[in-house]
Amino acid sequence: MAYEKSDAHHVPYSDLRKNAKITFVFPFSSETKNMTTIVERDGGSVAYSKGSPEKIISQCRYIMIDGQAVPFSEEHIQQIEKEMTGFEKKARRVLAFSHKLLSGIRTTTEYEESRTHIESDMIFDGFVAITDPLREDVYEAVNRCRKAGIELKILTGDNSCDSQSACRFYLSRSH
Known part of the structure; x- marks a missing residue:
């Protein structure tokens, strides 16, 4: 079961998903190679993005390390790409994740007009490698x-x- 870490306890992912107030979604497309969902959280908004590692890495300026957002260095990127390539060579599909705290954007029109801004300077959260076997x-x-x-x-x-x-x-x- 997937969990999100918090100071008090672990919250099952299914509970987070059920209780999330999604305010806007940029759906996945083969052109953008990612999907971004904007959620109201703790009195503000957070953009969560998932997609191809190349796309997600390109929109990140920071990386989450030990609970802190630190500058996303070329060394971080090289290490992540090396790890992902290892999984890809084993025929695993890799999906990367990032997020960004938002301020000042509240309407659907503002979201639609601000996609480039929303999906820039994000925080790289990590990646998963999954098996996607053929039928x-x-x-x-x-x-x-x-x-x-x-x-x-x-x-x-x-x-x-x-x-x-x-x-x-x-x-x-x-x-």
Whole structure:
């Protein structure tokens, strides 16, 4: 179960989600490669963004370390990218997260007109690496195509390391 750390206790993610007052959402798109949700919290607003690591890293100026937002250095970025590449080489899908405290933006029109501002100077919170296995019927379809002499190509919105690793990991095996 996912938890958010607080001083008093751990709160189940499902409770946070159920009680969240979402005021605006920039939906995910393949063009932006991220999604940002604005939530009212503790008398203010917080923008939470999730998406491709490249996109999230590019919109961050700070990183959360030991509960403190510190400048996001090139060394931090290199270390994070190295760790993410390790997961991507194992055919894991990587999703990164960031947030930003907002002030002065309150209406839908203001949010829509302020996306660039909202998604800049954010705080990098971290990333997750998940397994996104192929459906079982894909293996049989791949094997039938190979036996029929059909050369397979993959079309994906993932970064090249992720897609190449997934092909090697999932499609090079005989199932």
